[in-house]
Amino acid sequence: MGCISTIKPKCSQNEVQVDEWCFPNDPIGFSFKFYSFGLGAIGGLALLVLVVGGYTVLTSQGDARRLNIGKSYIIYAISGLLLAVFGLIFFETLVVDILKVPGVQH
Numbered sequence: 001m002g003c004i005s006t007i008k009p010k011c012s013q014n015e016v017q018v019d020e021w022c023f024p025n026d027p028i029g030f031s032f033k034f035y036s037f038g039l040g041a042i043g044g045l046a047l048l049v050l051v052v053g054g055y056t057v058l059t060s061q062g063d064a065r066r067l068n069i070g071k072s073y074i075i076y077a078i079s080g081l082l083l084a085v086f087g088l089i090f091f092e093t094l095v096v097d098i099l100k101v102p103g104v105q106h
Contacts, residue, residue, distance in 0.1 A: 028101055035088055042084045049077035 011022035053073025060066035
């Protein structure tokens with residue numbers, strides 16, 4: 001039986017270690033960490049929907065209904081991605097520049 005080593009990450013001073021993960025112990029840092037994770041998931045989903053929409057447009061064979069469905073997939077994927085990115089920019093601007101929450105910088 002082999003030895004399995006568990007390497008625990010070194011958390012920074014303002015983070016708490018939970019199992020193998022480090023989580024910020026302030027609400028703003030916690031929000032930023034999970035919003036960035038969610039933004040990555042939304043980006044991956046938008047890429048998948050863009051591919052499906054492009055495939056639908058390419059295989060529509062002149063069918064106007066399928067062409068419009070594919071175009072709407074592409075438009076909705078891009079607008080959803082833009083909404084998520086601008087939501088992060090709005091959140092950062094609100095918290096850092098307008099409210100000037102202590103302990104939060106760019």
